[in-house]
Amino acid sequence: MNALSPASPVEPAPPPELHSAAARCFGDRLELAVRYAEVLMTDGVVRGLVGPRESSRIWDRHLLNCAVVAELIGPGARVIDVGSGAGLPGIVLALARPELRIVLIEPLARRATFLDEVVAKLGLENTTVVRARAEECVPRRGRPRVEPADVVTARAVAPLDRLAAWCLPLVAPGGRLLALKGESAAEEVETHRAAITRAGGAAPVVRQCGVGIINPSTIVVDIGRRDV
Numbered sequence: 515m516n517a518l519s520p521a522s523p524v525e526p527a528p529p530p531e532l533h534s535a536a537a538r539c540f541g542d543r544l545e546l547a548v549r550y551a552e553v554l555m556t557d558g559v560v561r562g563l564v565g566p567r568e569s570s571r572i573w574d575r576h577l578l579n580c581a582v583v584a585e586l587i588g589p590g591a592r593v594i595d596v597g598s599g600a601g602l603p604g605i606v607l608a609l610a611r612p613e614l615r616i617v618l619i620e621p622l623a624r625r626a627t628f629l630d631e632v633v634a635k636l637g638l639e640n641t642t643v644v645r646a647r648a649e650e651c652v653p654r655r656g657r658p659r660v661e662p663a664d665v666v667t668a669r670a671v672a673p674l675d676r677l678a679a680w681c682l683p684l685v686a687p688g689g690r691l692l693a694l695k696g697e698s699a700a701e702e703v704e705t706h707r708a709a710i711t712r713a714g715g716a717a718p719v720v721r722q723c724g725v726g727i728i729n730p731s732t733i734v735v736d737i738g739r740r741d742v
Contacts, residue, residue, distance in 0.1 A: 526552035528573045535727050536573065539581035540610050546636055547609050551577060553632055554600060563600040563628060579694075579732050580606035580669065582724030586692055586734065589613060591664040594684050596648045597671035599625055601632055603694065604667065608641045616641040617660055619648055648680040662686035669694040674702050674718070675709035678737060682714045685739040691715065693735040703735060716740045 526548050528536040540547045551572050558564035568575065580603030587593065590613050595604030598618035608616045618633075618641065620626045626645035633641050644651065644660055651660040666681045666689070674693060681691045695702060703710075703718045710718055716738035723732040 526555055526572075528577075532573050532578065532728075535578055535724075538727060539578060539584070543609050543612065547577060547581075547606075550601070550605060550609060550632065550636060553635070558600050558628070561624065561628060563625060574728065576602055577606055578724070578728050581610045582727055582732050583607065583667065583692060583694065583734060584610050585723055586721065586736065587611065587614065587665050591615070592661070592686075593617070594619060594651075594660060594663040594666045594681075596666060596668045596677075596681050596684070597621075598629060598643075599670075601629055603669055605629070605632060605636075605638070605641070607667070608638045609636070612640055614640060617663070618643045619646055619651060619660065621645065621647045648684060652683040660684065662689070664689045666691045667694070668692075674706040674735065675713075678706070678710045678713035678715050682737070682739055687739065687741060689739055691735075691737040691739070693737070695720075695733050695735050697733065699733045699735050710737060711740075714740050 537544055554564050554572055555569040559566050559569060583603055584607055592615045594617045596619050598604045598620045604616050604618045607614060618629050620629055626643055629643045662684055664686055666684050668677055668681055671677055677693055685691055699720050719736045721734045721736050723734055725731045
């Protein structure tokens with residue numbers, strides 16, 4: 515099968531009840547977001563990056579869930595998305611906020627190849643893909659493989675203790691880690707608070723993104739990098 519070829523006919527446009535939210539999140543780049551949705555629903559499923567039952571929930575569970583995180587990111591920020599997988603949230607943020615500079619870090623070859631293809635297909639000039647584990651991208655001998663970022667994002671990658679250890683070394687001074695989590699985020703914060711501190715993180719803050727835009731809102735654990 516050719517790269518990014520459709521697996522089956524699907525409707526990639528946001529459903530009517532979500533169109534307003536999609537337009538608010540993506541603005542004049544909504545058409546590009548629809549193209550990305552189509553890739554996820556077809557080739558993403560065929561190549562095992564998206565579950566077959568997720569196609570009908572691409573917009574509410576994935577695209578909009580990720581897009582609203584942009585409200586926590588300042589203009590022109592440099593963003594690293596760790597364990598990007600199918601591009602969630604990294605590709606979504608690149609679509610919603612073209613002025614951001616996005617680096618997608620993904621260790622698995624088949625996923626990194628998929629990301630490269632999507633970046634090319636959608637013409638995302640603000641986005642690059644690095645095939646590596648997060649810990650391989652930390653500065654070594656004074657020369658980083660990936661420049662530290664204002665914001666590091668991660669979604670469904672690992673518990674907060676491991677996530678903080680992997681991601682905080684990639685955060686520039688004054689920057690932060692934004693970890694997309696579920697309803698148990700506050701409990702997870704309490705469980706791993708000490709590990710987050712050891713990794714160089716400030717006190718975690720649980721935030722709700724997209725309130726009034728999507729329901730349920732997106733839960734994000736916001737961890738600043740401590741100056742040490």
